[in-house]
Amino acid sequence: MAALLETKDVTIQFGGHTAVDHVTVDIAEKQLTSIIGPNGAGKTTFFNLLSGQLSPTSGEIYFRGQNITKLSPTKRSRLGIGRSFQITNVFPNLTVLENVRLAVQSKRKVRYQMMAHFLHYKEFKEEAYHLLEKVLLIGKADTVAANLAHGEKRKLEIAMLLALDSEVLLLDEPTAGMALEEVPAIIEVIEQIKKQHEQTIVLIEHKMDMIMDLSDDVLVLFHGELIAQGSPQSIIANDIVQSAYLGGMYNEQLS
Numbered sequence: 001m002a003a004l005l006e007t008k009d010v011t012i013q014f015g016g017h018t019a020v021d022h023v024t025v026d027i028a029e030k031q032l033t034s035i036i037g038p039n040g041a042g043k044t045t046f047f048n049l050l051s052g053q054l055s056p057t058s059g060e061i062y063f064r065g066q067n068i069t070k071l072s073p074t075k076r077s078r079l080g081i082g083r084s085f086q087i088t089n090v091f092p093n094l095t096v097l098e099n100v101r102l103a104v105q106s107k108r109k110v111r112y113q114m115m116a117h118f119l120h121y122k123e124f125k126e127e128a129y130h131l132l133e134k135v136l137l138i139g140k141a142d143t144v145a146a147n148l149a150h151g152e153k154r155k156l157e158i159a160m161l162l163a164l165d166s167e168v169l170l171l172d173e174p175t176a177g178m179a180l181e182e183v184p185a186i187i188e189v190i191e192q193i194k195k196q197h198e199q200t201i202v203l204i205e206h207k208m209d210m211i212m213d214l215s216d217d218v219l220v221l222f223h224g225e226l227i228a229q230g231s232p233q234s235i236i237a238n239d240i241v242q243s244a245y246l247g248g249m250y251n252e253q254l255s
């Protein structure tokens with residue numbers, strides 16, 4: 001399987017603390033790769049390195065063989081690496097629908113072309129409605145983004161990410177903060193994207209069942225180090241992962 005994203009010996013230190021420690025991985029094209037690890041293992045930091053929010057202290061990151069280590073998040077996003085929007089990218093005073101419409105519009109690169117904007121406005125709006133239906137947020141289309149509950153904000157972020165139609169989707173805990181009964185629908189959204197075999201998905205998720213069912217490949221981080229990479233079955237059967245991580249995680253979830 002061809003690697004789409006690669007890290008070579010990627011390390012980042014904050015002061016004296018090494019949050020990601022010489023991580024070398026290949027992330028295969030059009031597969032779903034999950035990153036797991038206990039709290040503080042370096043998952044989000046690793047994601048930030050992939051998306052360009054952080055620069056490594058040492059090591060390199062490649063996308064389709066191109067060294068992107070020094071590229072900004074915006075440039076990486078233009079290349080096709082989309083990260084679920086941070087809440088700062090959502091316009092809090094605009095409605096949910098308007099936020100998604102703007103994301104659709106930015107994908108079509110007509111932000112500054114008033115005429116094109118005018119001609120396609122209805123089309124953008126329809127696509128935005130469609131995406132909101134997909135992530136089960138249609139009932140909140142006219143709600144101002146600032147008034148959404150936490151789980152609803154995550155759905156909005158996913159809708160905005162989908163609007164960009166990126167080649168790589170980086171999803172940082174897409175179901176965090178959602179009511180338990182909403183989780184299957186979001187998993188379904190991710191499953192549907194996966195079934196289309198058009199995008200590469202990388203996700204951090206604490207819900208183990210979901211990861212094991214959905215993932216083609218699982219990366220396990222522990223104290224910033226990559227301690228295992230493989231199929232869900234091989235990860236479950238891996239003794240090092242079992243003792244270093246899985247036991248602890250299940251205990252965490254039960255507590």
Ligand SMILES: Nc1ncnc2c1ncn2[C@@H]1O[C@H](COP(=O)(O)OP(=O)(O)OP(=O)(O)O)[C@@H](O)[C@H]1O
Pocket residue numbers: 014017018019037038039040041042043044045046
């Ligand atoms: N900007 C920062 N400055 C200093 N330390 C940081 C910074 N960002 C992360 N860290 C530290 O790096 C380590 C890894 O953090 P990170 O958030 O990546 O872990 P995580 O695996 O995503 O954890 P969680 O599951 O709790 O979200 C932690 O010890 C954290 O305190």
